[in-house]
Amino acid sequence: MTYQLTAPLLDACVIGVVAAGDTYGYTLTQKVQEVVDISESTLYPVLRRLQKSGLLTTYDQPFEGRNRRYYSITEDGKKQLDFYKAEWEVYKNNIDKLLGGASNE
Amino acid sequence: MNKTEFLKALEKQLKYLPKEDRDDALNYYSEYIDDMNFAENEDISIRLGKPKDIAKNIISECAEKTIDKHDSEKGAKSTAKIVWLTILIICSSPVTLPIAIALLTIVFTLVLTITVVLLSLGLSALAVIAAGIICSVLSFMLPGFGTKLVALGIGLIIAAVGALLLIITIFLAELFIKLIILICKAIIGKKKEA
Numbered sequence: 001m002t003y004q005l006t007a008p009l010l011d012a013c014v015i016g017v018v019a020a021g022d023t024y025g026y027t028l029t030q031k032v033q034e035v036v037d038i039s040e041s042t043l044y045p046v047l048r049r050l051q052k053s054g055l056l057t058t059y060d061q062p063f064e065g066r067n068r069r070y071y072s073i074t075e076d077g078k079k080q081l082d083f084y085k086a087e088w089e090v091y092k093n094n095i096d097k098l099l100g101g102a103s104n105e
Numbered sequence: 106m107n108k109t110e111f112l113k114a115l116e117k118q119l120k121y122l123p124k125e126d127r128d129d130a131l132n133y134y135s136e137y138i139d140d141m142n143f144a145e146n147e148d149i150s151i152r153l154g155k156p157k158d159i160a161k162n163i164i165s166e167c168a169e170k171t172i173d174k175h176d177s178e179k180g181a182k183s184t185a186k187i188v189w190l191t192i193l194i195i196c197s198s199p200v201t202l203p204i205a206i207a208l209l210t211i212v213f214t215l216v217l218t219i220t221v222v223l224l225s226l227g228l229s230a231l232a233v234i235a236a237g238i239i240c241s242v243l244s245f246m247l248p249g250f251g252t253k254l255v256a257l258g259i260g261l262i263i264a265a266v267g268a269l270l271l272i273i274t275i276f277l278a279e280l281f282i283k284l285i286i287l288i289c290k291a292i293i294g295k296k297k298e299a
Binding site for chain 2: 024025026027029039040041042044045047048049052066067068069
């Protein structure tokens with residue numbers, strides 16, 4: 001991948017995926033990996049941090065005789081996601097302007 | 106490396122973390138490995154990563170969390186925890202072992218030296234205060250009102266100088282602790298970027 005993913009953008013992506021439906025560590029990593037080049041172990045600290053800051057919560061559900069921990073979004077998480085989306089929109093448009101050469105209008 | 110071996114190795118790397126943090130990480134990776142559907146004899150660490158590298162991530166996150174907490178609740182206990190986590194991070198970083206040992210030795214020696222200097226300063230201050238008080242008390246036994254007064258004055262001045270010395274020592278000690286925390290934060294912050 002040519003462009004680097006920064007920490008806040010990765011946070012935003014993770015919250016975005018969880019907002020689309022409760023999910024667990026493995027599928028979450030898979031979904032992000034489809035788009036961004038991250039290692040299998042990248043998301044654990046991120047999930048911990050988002051959980052600590054109250055943007056995500058977890059609950060456990062039995063699966064094939066073992067436990068599976070699901071992550072779901074909180075009200076604070078939804079607000080934060082809206083903020084990230086708005087910020088991204090601004091950033092994306094500005095970059096598009098520069099790339100399109102429209103900055104010298 | 107099978108699942109049991111992998112989790113054991115990871116647990117070993119995380120043995121100095123609080124139990125709650127360690128168990129949470131081990132549960133996560135235990136589930137994760139089950140979800141990855143490995144073949145019977147497949148080496149888990151090839152696809153998932155080496156336990157040591159995974160542990161590094163976990164320890165860094167733990168250290169950042171502790172620093173955030175330290176900003177809100179001060180205290181000797183949380184300061185010690187930050188210093189401890191920094192040592193863990195230095196040990197788990199990719200620099201070669203001899204360099205890590207050299208670094209730790211230098212830091213340890215510096216901390217020890219400054220601590221000893223501050224401690225002796227504090228003790229000297231206490232001794233000067235004691236000398237001043239004794240001098241003031243003894244002044245009453247001296248003959249003549251004038252002599253008593255002069256001895257008392259000298260005693261009080263000595264005690265005051267001692268007290269001043271003690272205050273300066275405490276100030277320096279606080280400065281020193283702040284410096285240690287700052288250095289630890291710099292090291293942890295640097296790891297975060299890497």
